[in-house]
Amino acid sequence: MSRPFLSVRQVERKLWNGSVESLQFEDGVNVLVGSPNTGKTKWLQTLDFLLGDSGTNPFENSSDPTLAEKYDTASASLLIGEEEFLIERRWKEPGAKTKLFVNNSGMAPSDFQSLLLEKLNIPLLHFPKGNPTSGQTWPQLSFRMLLRHIYRQQRFWSDLADQQPTMEQHACLLQFLGLAERLFTPEYGRLVELKMQAERLRARREQYGLTLTELAGDLLTEPGFDATVTEAGVQRAETSLGAEMASLLQKRVDMLSSAKEKSISSDQRSPTDRLAEKRATIIASIESLRQRLQSATERADELRVYIADLTEELDRMARAEDAGNALADLHITHCPACDQPVTDSQLDHSSCFLCHQSLTSPAGASDQGEARLQFERDRLTGEFKEAQELLETVDRDANKIRKGIETSEEQLRTIENQLAPARTAVSAFVQSEVSVIDMALGELNERQRQLGRLHGALQIGTEFTSRIRAIEQEIEPLQEAVDEAVSTVDFRTAESLLSRGMNDYLIAIERLRPGAWRHNPVTVELSRYSFNIRVGSKRWNAALGGTDSLFFLMAYHYGLLTLSAQGECHYPGISIIDLPGEFAGEAVEDKENFIVQPFIDLLKQEQFAGGQTIITGSAFAGLQCAHRKELHEVYVA
Numbered sequence: 001m002s003r004p005f006l007s008v009r010q011v012e013r014k015l016w017n018g019s020v021e022s023l024q025f026e027d028g029v030n031v032l033v034g035s036p037n038t039g040k041t042k043w044l045q046t047l048d049f050l051l052g053d054s055g056t057n058p059f060e061n062s063s064d065p066t067l068a069e070k071y072d073t074a075s076a077s078l079l080i081g082e083e084e085f086l087i088e089r090r091w092k093e094p095g096a097k098t099k100l101f102v103n104n105s106g107m108a109p110s111d112f113q114s115l116l117l118e119k120l121n122i123p124l125l126h127f128p129k130g131n132p133t134s135g136q137t138w139p140q141l142s143f144r145m146l147l148r149h150i151y152r153q154q155r156f157w158s159d160l161a162d163q164q165p166t167m168e169q170h171a172c173l174l175q176f177l178g179l180a181e182r183l184f185t186p187e188y189g190r191l192v193e194l195k196m197q198a199e200r201l202r203a204r205r206e207q208y209g210l211t212l213t214e215l216a217g218d219l220l221t222e223p224g225f226d227a228t229v230t231e232a233g234v235q236r237a238e239t240s241l242g243a244e245m246a247s248l249l250q251k252r253v254d255m256l257s258s259a260k261e262k263s264i265s266s267d268q269r270s271p272t273d274r275l276a277e278k279r280a281t282i283i284a285s286i287e288s289l290r291q292r293l294q295s296a297t298e299r300a301d302e303l304r305v306y307i308a309d310l311t312e313e314l315d316r317m318a319r320a321e322d323a324g325n326a327l328a329d330l331h332i333t334h335c336p337a338c339d340q341p342v343t344d345s346q347l348d349h350s351s352c353f354l355c356h357q358s359l360t361s362p363a364g365a366s367d368q369g370e371a372r373l374q375f376e377r378d379r380l381t382g383e384f385k386e387a388q389e390l391l392e393t394v395d396r397d398a399n400k401i402r403k404g405i406e407t408s409e410e411q412l413r414t415i416e417n418q419l420a421p422a423r424t425a426v427s428a429f430v431q432s433e434v435s436v437i438d439m440a441l442g443e444l445n446e447r448q449r450q451l452g453r454l455h456g457a458l459q460i461g462t463e464f465t466s467r468i469r470a471i472e473q474e475i476e477p478l479q480e481a482v483d484e485a486v487s488t489v490d491f492r493t494a495e496s497l498l499s500r501g502m503n504d505y506l507i508a509i510e511r512l513r514p515g516a517w518r519h520n521p522v523t524v525e526l527s528r529y530s531f532n533i534r535v536g537s538k539r540w541n542a543a544l545g546g547t548d549s550l551f552f553l554m555a556y557h558y559g560l561l562t563l564s565a566q567g568e569c570h571y572p573g574i575s576i577i578d579l580p581g582e583f584a585g586e587a588v589e590d591k592e593n594f595i596v597q598p599f600i601d602l603l604k605q606e607q608f609a610g611g612q613t614i615i616t617g618s619a620f621a622g623l624q625c626a627h628r629k630e631l632h633e634v635y636v637a
Contacts, residue, residue: 003121004081005564005573007612011047014073025614026627028603029596032616034631040616041154043631044578048151050076050087052100052116052144054109057091080119081610087112113143122146122570123181126189127171138189141171141180146572148172149560152553154578154616159541160533160556170531176560177494178568182485183528191478198471205464212457248440279415286408289401296398303391310384317377491526497566499524501559502552508598509551516594517551519543554595558602565607573611575599592617600625 012022023032023043032040045058057074059067075088088101099106102115117124126138148161149172156162161169174180335342351358499522506517520536535543535552544552557575564573579592599613604625620626 003564003567003570004083004119005610005612006116006120007079007574007610008047008614009077009079009084011043011050011076012074013046013071014075015070016072023629025612025629027610027612029600029626030612030614030629031596031620031623031626032614032629032631033618033620034616035618035634037634038631039633040631041578044151044153044576044614044616046074047076047576048147048153050074050089050100051147051151052109052113054098057089060091080116083119085119110142116143120570120572122175122572125175125181125184127167127180127184128192129165129167138184141175141184146172146175149176150572150574151576152557152578154580157550157553157580160553166530170529173498173526173531176563176569176571177498177526178566178570179489179491179494179526182489185482185485187478187485188482191475191482194471194475194478198468198475201464201468201471205461205468208461208464212461245445275415275418279412282408282412282415286405286412289405289408293398293401293405296394296401300391300394300398303387303394307384307387307391310380310387314377314380314384317373317380321373486528489528495524495526497563497569498559501562502555504562505555505558505598506551508601509594512594512597517548519548522552522555551595558598561599561602561608561611561613564611565605573608575613575615577613577615579615579617592620593623596620596623596626 007027008025010022010024012020014020032043034040042058049055049058057068057071059071072092073088073090075086078085078087086101086103088104090096090099090101096106098108100109100112101107102112107115114124122143125141127141128138145164145168148164149169153162161172164172171180171184174183333341502522502524506522510517522540523534525532525534533540533556540552541549554577557577560571561573561575563569563571596615596617599615600623602608603611603613620628
């Protein structure tokens with residue numbers, strides 16, 4: 001036995017009156033026999049419920065409403081390797097309806113499923129349900145998913161695991177064959193996550209670029225250029241815009257110069273030019289004075305705050321000195337330990353009367369404290385006076401600057417009045433032309449500011465690119481590691497293990513009943529992302545019909561059971577099969593024995609010791625070497 005097998009030793013159901021119904025099972029093949037309505041399926045549903053079903057108990061879903069009240073609890077004894085577990089469901093106990101009790105310890109069904117996987121040495125992992133990069137969360141490959149292939153319910157005989165998505169079936173097969181842990185690795189999950197992040201960033205970058213291009217509009221529209229927003233495009237637009245502005249400014253200067261020559265006589269041009277130069281000088285002087293005034297005002301504000309702080313510090317020092325003088329004469333009148341009155345009764349005042357430690361020149365210590373206090377007071381007073389003097393100096397400078405500004409502004413007004421006639425004469429020639437140029441310059445200035453903002457917006461796209469590049473650098477070694485791991489996975493050997501087991505079963509029933517299987521052998525095809533099981537060249541469900549599908553699905557369970565003896569596989573050595581009463585219009589009773597005999601022969605082999613199969617049926621008459629469990633009571637609604 002290569003790994004721990006799972007087997008059922010006993011299943012019990014406790015009735016409301018305290019009596020118990022039970023079934024015992026053994027290693028090997030167990031046939032649960034009874035005529036219709038003797039409860040075979042309900043026993044297996046009870047076992048399914050005990051194996052971690054998170055739904056309601058099977059009696060609540062029954063067509064007979066009295067069953068829900070008839071039974072109180074159910075339990076099963078499971079053997080995993082050499083370790084035995086008692087599993088209970090107590091649906092009538094308050095707070096225990098959704099719990100499982102494992103050796104009397106309550107737990108959630110999901111925790112119990114994880115416990116089963118751990119005890120069976122089946123790795124706990126997550127798998128992609130669909131396209132790995134679809135963005136869906138990878139679910140955990142639970143024991144209940146695997147159980148869909150271990151326990152064949154009576155109502156599900158049309159697929160490998162009815163109502164289970166194909167990707168989930170694929171993951172279960174890979175788990176049974178021991179390949180899932182090498183394919184669905186944490187590195188693969190991380191790789192898929194990084195690829196999705198990079199793809200989302202690329203989509204955001206593309207959408208951002210389209211939005212930016214649409215918003216940019218006419219900013220980058222120039223002859224010979226497209227409107228796509230790129231760093232080079234913005235630089236070209238800025239260069240073109242700068243040249244256009246320079247051209248307009250030069251045109252304005254030329255236009256004003258020409259107008260001046262036409263409107264002002266030559267003998268008046270020199271005084272006018274001198275006035276214009278003086279006006280420009282005064283304007284520059286006023287701007288400089290205003291900057292100096294702002295600096296002086298800020299310095300004065302800082303000094304006022306500093307003086308206020310010094311004043312507060314001097315006030316605190318004065319209060320501390322007054323408090324020291326007031327508290328200096330206070331003496332210890334009561335013991336700090338027992339609060340009893342004490343008096344200074346000793347004659348020797350060179351030591352403390354309370355702690356008896358030597359007093360070293362108390363008068364000198366007092367003088368030092370007063371000197372230190374006086375030093376600090378003198379220092380603060382000196383800083384206060386110095387700050388006051390600096391403030392007065394700064395205020396005087398600020399007043400001088402204000403007067404200078406007033407004088408310069410008066411001079412500027414005088415020059416403006418003197419230049420007014422010349423301006424009127426020039427404006428008569430170029431007023432409309434200059435206005436048009438000024439408006440064009442205003443528009444160009446606004447476009448220049450927008451281009452500056454566009455530069456900042458382009459940085460966001462650059463950040464997207466940087467983040468994508470960083471993720472791609474992280475993806476590269478992960479991709480190599482995942483590809484290397486996948487390259488070592490031997491799909492061909494795994495395919496042959498399952499297909500050989502299935503074909504062994506079909507050969508066995510053909511030997512037991514010649515003509516039972518008239519089709520080509522079964523072939524299994526496995527890959528990283530999908531699987532296929534063919535009969536001949538066709539998919540099995542397209543090639544087979546009627547009773548042949550029953551034989552095929554029995555072969556599938558047999559093939560899975562053969563994996564139990566393979567050390568690298570993870571099948572737990574148990575099959576639970578609830579045969580239907582009829583299949584494709586034919587009674588299964590006529591076929592019961594020979595479709596079960598290969599399981600008996602398999603589990604008698606030494607390497608399958610501890611393996612178990614539980615099969616329901618109507619008769620199994622004359623079947624040898626199987627443990628027979630007969631049910632006689634017929635339940636009639």
